[in-house]
Amino acid sequence: MKTYTIKTQRLGLRNWLPSDEVPFIELCQDPKVMEFFPATLSADDARNLIQRLQLHFEKHGYTYFAVDVLETGKFIGFCGLAVQAWQSKFTPCVDMGWRFKQSAWGKGYATEAASACLEAAEKQFSLLEVFAFAPDLNLPSQHVMKKIGLEYAGEFQHPKIADDHRFNTCVAYKKVF
Numbered sequence: 001m002k003t004y005t006i007k008t009q010r011l012g013l014r015n016w017l018p019s020d021e022v023p024f025i026e027l028c029q030d031p032k033v034m035e036f037f038p039a040t041l042s043a044d045d046a047r048n049l050i051q052r053l054q055l056h057f058e059k060h061g062y063t064y065f066a067v068d069v070l071e072t073g074k075f076i077g078f079c080g081l082a083v084q085a086w087q088s089k090f091t092p093c094v095d096m097g098w099r100f101k102q103s104a105w106g107k108g109y110a111t112e113a114a115s116a117c118l119e120a121a122e123k124q125f126s127l128l129e130v131f132a133f134a135p136d137l138n139l140p141s142q143h144v145m146k147k148i149g150l151e152y153a154g155e156f157q158h159p160k161i162a163d164d165h166r167f168n169t170c171v172a173y174k175k176v177f
């Protein structure tokens, strides 16, 4: 029986399990999923990311959660909240992040999970505000931000991806509770 920190009508959001490793590596090696990142992730990088997200969960009680479809129990990606400390005019802050496998796109899952995380940010985790960031080219991600009620907060250069000219301009969205 999996323990979910957040449940929605169709989805369960939880800390990461060893069984997520294989599907998460596959997800992070899909060029379409990683279109708006500098590169796909190696298996080791994906494993390290899971480890960091587990540690983040242990420290804060939230993370970019692993997401399952409740009906099937299948892992489809991540959605959640994480502390960000890289240098910019918006940080340090807590941001929202999401990454789903292609077969889970177009079903409203990202919006459903993100909406629940936004509510939990305020009511469960007592945050005062949350941000979400994306390269300006990543319209599907910004569409989710707008649908859940985040508001445009400005443009910036993301220090972690600024070397890739495609991502010179990133946008920030925000909600103050």
Ligand SMILES: CC(C)(COP(=O)(O)OP(=O)(O)OC[C@H]1O[C@@H](n2cnc3c(N)ncnc32)[C@H](O)[C@@H]1OP(=O)(O)O)[C@@H](O)C(=O)NCCC(=O)NCCS
Pocket (backbone or CB within 6 Å): 032, 033, 034, 036, 098, 099, 100, 101, 104, 105, 106, 107, 108, 109, 110, 111, 112, 133, 134, 135, 138, 140, 141, 143, 144, 147
């Ligand atoms: C960003 C990402 C999560 C968006 O996923 P998505 O599936 O397009 O987003 P949504 O959950 O909002 O679903 C989209 C569509 O599902 C449709 N849909 C189908 N059934 C639905 C239902 N039951 N309820 C709601 N929407 C439903 C909707 O029409 C919606 O489109 P619309 O809002 O234009 O009408 C996805 O593209 C992704 O994982 N990308 C790769 C990783 C990435 O770029 N992450 C962000 C980095 S900044």
